[in-house]
Amino acid sequence: MRGDIVLYRNGGILKDRVVCAYTVGPFCHCEIGVGVGFCVGSHSEDGISRTPEGLAERRVMISLQERATPERIEAGIAWVMERLGEPFSWASIADLVIAPWLSTLIFGRRTRYNCANLVASYLEIVGGLDITHGKRPPMIVSPNDIARAAGLLDHARGLRYSAPARITHALLALFPPQWTHPAWLIDLVRPTRRPRQARSQR
Numbered sequence: 001m002r003g004d005i006v007l008y009r010n011g012g013i014l015k016d017r018v019v020c021a022y023t024v025g026p027f028c029h030c031e032i033g034v035g036v037g038f039c040v041g042s043h044s045e046d047g048i049s050r051t052p053e054g055l056a057e058r059r060v061m062i063s064l065q066e067r068a069t070p071e072r073i074e075a076g077i078a079w080v081m082e083r084l085g086e087p088f089s090w091a092s093i094a095d096l097v098i099a100p101w102l103s104t105l106i107f108g109r110r111t112r113y114n115c116a117n118l119v120a121s122y123l124e125i126v127g128g129l130d131i132t133h134g135k136r137p138p139m140i141v142s143p144n145d146i147a148r149a150a151g152l153l154d155h156a157r158g159l160r161y162s163a164p165a166r167i168t169h170a171l172l173a174l175f176p177p178q179w180t181h182p183a184w185l186i187d188l189v190r191p192t193r194r195p196r197q198a199r200s201q202r
Contacts, residue, residue, distance in 0.1 A: 002035035003073035003126065005062035005119060005150070007143055008055060014174070015044070021173035022096065022166045025144025025153050027060070030119045032080055040080050042118045047087040047111075048080075062150045067128030076126035083118065086111045095140050116141045 008029040010016045016028040031041030034050065042048045053059070064073060092114045094103035103109070113121070120141045123129050129149040131141055147153045159165055 001063065001065060002033060003064050003068070003077060004033045005064065005123075005129075005146065006031045006033055006039055006041075006053070007060045007062065007147055007152075009058040009060065011055070011058060017173040018170050019142070020144070021169035023142035023144040024156060024161055024166060024169070025142070025147060027143040027147050030115050030143040030146055032077070032119060032122055033061075034077055034080070040084070040118075042086075042088050042113045042115045044088050044090075047085065048083045048113060048118060050081075050084060060147075060152070062129075062146070062152070064126060064128045068126045072126045076122045079125055080118070080122055083113065086113060089114050089117070092117050092140075096142065116143050116146060119143075119146060 007027045008031075009026050010020045010028050019028040020026060029041070031039040031051075033039050033053070037053050038050050039053055040048065040050050043051075087110055089107075089109065089111045091100075091103040091107040091109045092112050094107060120131050123131055123146075129146065131146055131149045144153060145156075148155055
């Protein structure tokens with residue numbers, strides 16, 4: 001519905017795999033539903049744009065209808081529509097991994113919105129979800145942080161959410177899944193055994 005959050009599951013392409021691996025979750029992209037079959041999101045290809053809803057098999061909706069008032073939802077949508085045409089921020093993606101000043105030095109910072117930052121800013125206006133993640137600034141979020149705030153995923157705790165573990169998973173995601181799948185490794189090192197012949201009974 002109008003004003004709801006749309007999350008997209010991993011589609012298997014390289015950037016989807018890396019995002020999901022580093023942010024430890026199944027979601028790689030998020031947008032805001034603006035009604036009549038359209039969403040607004042920040043895309044690496046064409047920045048903040050309004051596109052038809054698609055990929056129904058990968059889409060998960062977070063309804064805000066009972067979490068926020070209609071007035072706040074409309075105020076949030078009005079703010080989002082004013083952002084149309086702004087470029088995608090690669091620096092804000094790098095902020096997840098390195099210091100913001102270094103991200104700015106490497107990529108420049110004409111804008112601050114990747115897909116999750118745009119949704120996070122929308123939610124600051126609308127309310128309904130607490131997207132703060134530990135002591136990190138609210139702008140440094142991922143689609144999976146938004147899913148956790150909505151109760152779709154467990155909270156990020158434990159060794160698998162540590163920076164070294166997330167970086168390792170992201171590096172492994174650069175390779176085709178069949179190269180790093182545990183079954184592939186197991187098959188590679190498993191010794192070949194000849195079947196035992198049944199003993200003849202006397």
